[in-house]
Amino acid sequence: MATDTAPDKLARRLRARDLVEDRRIVLMLALGFSSGLPLLLVLGTFTLRLAFSDIDVKAIGLFSYVALPYSLKFLWAPLIDRIDVPVLSARLGRRRAWMVTTQVAVAICLVLMAFADPKTSLALLGLGAFLVAFCAATQDVVVDGWRIDAAGTDFQGILAATSNLGYRLGLITAGAGALFLASDKGWTFAYLTMAALMLVGLVAALLAPAFDRGRPEVATVDAAATAATPKAAGTRLWSVRQAVLEPLVELRERMGPALWGVLVLVALYRMPDFVSGVMASPLYRTLGFDLKEIATVTKLYGIWVGIAGGFAGGWAMARFGMFPTLLAGAFLAAASHLSFAWLSTGGPEVWRLTVAISIENFCGSFAGIALIAYMSSLTTPGYAATQYALFSSLYALPGKLVAGTAGYIVAAFGYPTFFVMTSAVGIPVVLLCLAVGRTPSRRHAPVVLNSAATPAAAGDGNPPVSVPLPTGSPGVPLRTRA
Structure with missing residues (x-):
């Protein structure tokens, strides 16, 4: 009994130590925060800004469409897994390069929203909101991919829970925090502050390990091999077709x-x-x-x-x-x-x-x-x-x-x-x-x-x-x- 209990206690101590010392926990918390921060800035907080600027209620309803990229991100998600960011991917790895790119893009678009006055530049404000939603949705795809790569099977639940906590902190910051700032300092200051807070995710992305480093080379070799013969290329195309159609056919038959x-x-x-x-x-x-x-x-x-x-x-x-x-x-x-x-x-x-x-x-x-x-x-x-x-x-x-x-x-x-x-x-x-x-x-x-x-x-x-x-x-x- 003693020999069985000691390893169990040691394993528990190791797991508890990992939760405190493993830097993936802190990085995932910061990346989750940067994923949650933009959401309300193009939804609830954004519509409040429009309402307090006395924008017509019909226009406010139409502006809900700017958040559609969050529902459509699955359309371009496969491209993010296959395309490198010029220059950055060679230095940071594919996932970190995309994280840095999308976080900087979100911050720039939030600055655009900060200086766009709803009463005089409503179209520009809407364009900024749409760009924020698109870049933020793309960031979500990359962060989810990094989380899956960063954790083994036993660590997935921990990183998922940590990401969710960071996400909710981002929601609170972009919700209550932005509204309190807007009430005291105005909407421009509030959105500029939110843009500055994207630095939290940017620093985490730069410090994160590049778990996908080396994959582009493998992909290039595989692509060259499969492209060598038309038959192989046709097989690859058929595999993609199977991957898309078979799940749908299975649903219909079942x-x-x-x-x-x-x-x-x-x-x-x-x-x-x-x-x-x-x-x-x-x-x-x-x-x-x-x-x-x-x-x-x-x-x-x-x-x-x-x-x-x-x-x-x-x-x-x-x-x-x-x-x-x-x-x-x-x-x-x-x-x-x-x-x-x-x-x-x-x-x-x-x-x-x-x-x-x-x-x-x-x-x-x-x-x-x-x-x-x-x-x-x-x-x-x-x-x-x-x-x-x-x-x-x-x-x-x-x-x-x-x-x-x-x-x-x-x-x-x-x-x-x-x-x-x-x-x-x-x-x-x-x-x-x-x-x-x-x-x-x-x-x-x-x-x-x-x-x-x-x-x-x-x-x-x-x-x-x-x-x-x-x-x-x-x-x-x-x-x-x-």
Whole structure:
């Protein structure tokens, strides 16, 4: 017994020491921060800036489209893994070169946003926001790739959790921090400060080990070998076709006609959140809340309520199972929008805003965990990356496309009716849950709730049997009302 216990104690001591001394932990925390920082600067904080500049509510709704690169990054992610940055890649390695390039680009675009006045240079401000979103989404792809390369199997969970913590610190900084700065020093100073804080990720990228160093040479040899004969090139093309088509064919064969219902369910499940979220900031401005009140309630308090809702969703998943949690999440997320309809009928009382944010963020995060688990359960081992990319892109993209029309609906019918309408979308979602929520999921492996799972992000491709628990996600953070 003594000989068995001593190695166990030694292993535990080594793991504890690694958490303190391994520089990958600190680097991942900083890189996660730089990934989370730009998100709200083109979403919640950005729409608040527009609202407090008295921009028309219809234009604010249309500006939600500038964040589309976050949902479309899977389209150019393969190129980032294959193309070198001139000069920098030879010195830093491919991943570090892309990290440095995208972080510098984000900082430059934030400076552009800082000096663009919404009242006189609205188009320039929108262009800056779109460029920030594009560069930041590309940065997310590179940081995720570095994290996977930097950690072995046993260390993936630790780095994923660390990245998520840094991501949330970035969200708080770009949310509450930027609003407090804007309230005291103005929007230009706030955005310049956020641009300067990108130095955190830049320093981490320069200090990070180049785990991918040497891969371009191997790739070049392989490419030359395969390109030597037309037959080999044709085989490579067919392999790519198989990699794309086979996962989709497997889904159709396994689910049959029910697949179409599943796809509609995934597309509609979070659509009310995306559509209503764009109009939250203009509502705060219309009701008369100031920036400090909004920052305190929505950006600080609201994030922690969202975390609590995520934990509740994870507990419900473990206690009651997939289908009841999915059904409850669909109902709660849609019904919670009625709290904003109620908020829009009163005055700028902080207690009313606190109640609405509490209901909205708790229920939305609960539903977010349920959807992540459901989408993960639909994949098959061996095809999980492509299949999950399909589902995770589908759940985000339709809502963001429709969100651009939110301002026109508010202008025509008012805020109370708008939020009641978004809540009503939950009726067909609940019916779809009853119809296809029990669709057989995996052919081989069951879903396992794992608090150390790699966070879900659109197009990132996650381990097929891991469902992230309520800590959130760098690629797709748990919904907190912006």
